[in-house]
Amino acid sequence: MRKITLLEYISLDGVIQAPGGPGEDSDAGFPYGGWSAPFDDPLLDEAVETAHAEMFDLLLGRRTYDIWAGYWPHAGDGPIATKFNGAVKYVATHRPESLGWGPAEDLGTDIAAGIRRLKAQEGPDLVAWGSSSVAAALLEHGLADEVVLIVVPVILGTGKRVFAEGTPPRELKLIRSRTGASGLMIHTFEPAGPLRTGRIG
Numbered sequence: 001m002r003k004i005t006l007l008e009y010i011s012l013d014g015v016i017q018a019p020g021g022p023g024e025d026s027d028a029g030f031p032y033g034g035w036s037a038p039f040d041d042p043l044l045d046e047a048v049e050t051a052h053a054e055m056f057d058l059l060l061g062r063r064t065y066d067i068w069a070g071y072w073p074h075a076g077d078g079p080i081a082t083k084f085n086g087a088v089k090y091v092a093t094h095r096p097e098s099l100g101w102g103p104a105e106d107l108g109t110d111i112a113a114g115i116r117r118l119k120a121q122e123g124p125d126l127v128a129w130g131s132s133s134v135a136a137a138l139l140e141h142g143l144a145d146e147v148v149l150i151v152v153p154v155i156l157g158t159g160k161r162v163f164a165e166g167t168p169p170r171e172l173k174l175i176r177s178r179t180g181a182s183g184l185m186i187h188t189f190e191p192a193g194p195l196r197t198g199r200i201g
Contacts, residue, residue, distance in 0.1 A: 002118065003125040004059070005146040006138050007051060008162050009036050012151065015159035016132060019152070025063055030159050036152045041180035044150065051148065052083055055124040059107075059115065059138075061131025062093040069101035090118060090126070092133050111137040119143060132160045139167050142191065147172060151185040169195035 009019035018024040019036035026033065060068070068084070075081040089104040092114075096106035107114030115137060118126060128134050128144070138144040139162070172189035179185045 001120060002123055003145045004115070004119060004128065004138065004143055005051060005125065005148060006128045006135055006144040007148045007150065008130065008135060009150045009152060010162055011035065011154050011156045011159075013155050013157065014161040014163055015156040016130065016135070016162045017159035019130075020067070024067060025160075027160070028158075032156055032159070035154055035156060036150075039152050039154075039180075039182045039184045041182040041184045043178055043180035043184060043186060047148070047150070047178075047186045048080065051127060052080060056083070056127045057088040057090065057118075057124050058084070059118075059126050059128035059131075059134050060089055060091050061133045062091060062095070064130040065089060065091045065093070065099070065101070065104075073101060087124075090114070092131065092137075112141045112143070115143050116141070132162065132164075135162050136164065136167075139163070142168070142170070145190065147189045149187045149189070151187060153183040153185075171195055 008016050010016050017030050018026070018033035020034060021037065022033040024033045072081055072084045085101075087103075089099070089101065090107055091099060091104055092107050092111045093099065099106065107118075111133060115134075128138060171192040171194070173192035174187060175190055176188040177185065
């Protein structure tokens, strides 16, 4: 069985839309593309290298795939670029015939079923970056084995959220937490079972 790690840039109010740059995702008129850029931090480079230290394949939404397809094939032959270009890209898409940055396969019409099938196979672990559609499927169906939140100290007030209305309640166990000089925080969680409730005091 393959381990699945979900990595997300996230604002303090839970927004994950377009952290990387203007125009990345302007759905619903989102005006703040690139909100994570002012908080670039050496800590992030370490986290990315750690997450991709072993062989892996990628789970991507179509928008993330298209953005990366325009960047990584031209990013030189550094270790991260080499791994990203060589990884199999499993993509949530309605246009599987246009997956030119390979190796690549579509997840099929049922994203959760496609991910569940991949998870049950033998092979490299799977890393999911960004993508509200893939993240939602992982969280709704309990398919993520590790959740890494790259928390940027901003409040956006609008935008797509990773923990959207209807996300099933559950607990996560914090297994690692680091804070960079910029204020960027990286929290790593693993599933810890169903939500418990109680009374304080």
